[in-house]
Amino acid sequence: MPELPEVDALVEFLRPRLIGEFVTRVDIAELSLLKTVDPNIDALAGLDITEVYRRGRVLIIGFDGLVLVCRFARMGWLTWHDTAPSGPTKMGKGPLGMRVTLALGAAFDLIEPGSKKNAAVSLVRDPSEVPALASLCHDALSITVDELAAALAESPSRIKTVLEDQRIIAGLGNAYTDEILHTAKLSPFATAKTVDPQNLHDAIHEVLNSARSTLVGLPPGKIKTAKKRGFSVHGRTGETCPVCGETIAEVSFADKSLQYCPGCQTGGKKLSDRRMDRLLK
């Protein structure tokens, strides 16, 4: 899932290409992508693009009077065309969800490969009309140590769960929370209220700023690959920890997995794999 550093890199790429431009047409290829009906998506045609920004993991494109809110879900992303592809867009086939064609001849697509279609686009007059945005609290890069301390103290949950909860800290997902917990030398299963807020705050900034400095400046097509190259533990089960040399381990759940280093994060202890536990019962 695109997280804060990737969406920031996307925003930096899009800003000089979109602001001041206007839309000539919008084609919807996947009907389930569009979550709103009023205003009609065709209302974008002819409108100037005034701003491009990020809230949490969400991309927001502002027009004269309207706002396009793009939530990518797990597999979704944006592809850019310097020259808009010719020919009609095919409905309901392949990854294409929506194509936006611009006056100067370029276009961008919102895509979601795979059979699950969970990406969501909303066209609204104000971002607060989208419930997922209205519920966002602190951004992961602007939350203060005191705000983080308060959020941790209130939570009965595990730290990994708290970091991924967009209503508490907006912008993180499975990948960067693995990296942050590795940097902070914290077990993903640690209870949130036992965590030192300053240490966690430092790790959030270290990981996100490092990722942003790598990703900002890249075109959308290169951001995902560069993101994966930068990971120390996420997606690296069985590889060697670059910090301590221990073998990176994994905990699997029904639909995802997390990675951690037993040497750095759990005092050498292997965490219980819940899926395996269920199979063994």
Ligand SMILES: [Zn+2]
């Ligand atoms: Zn390690």
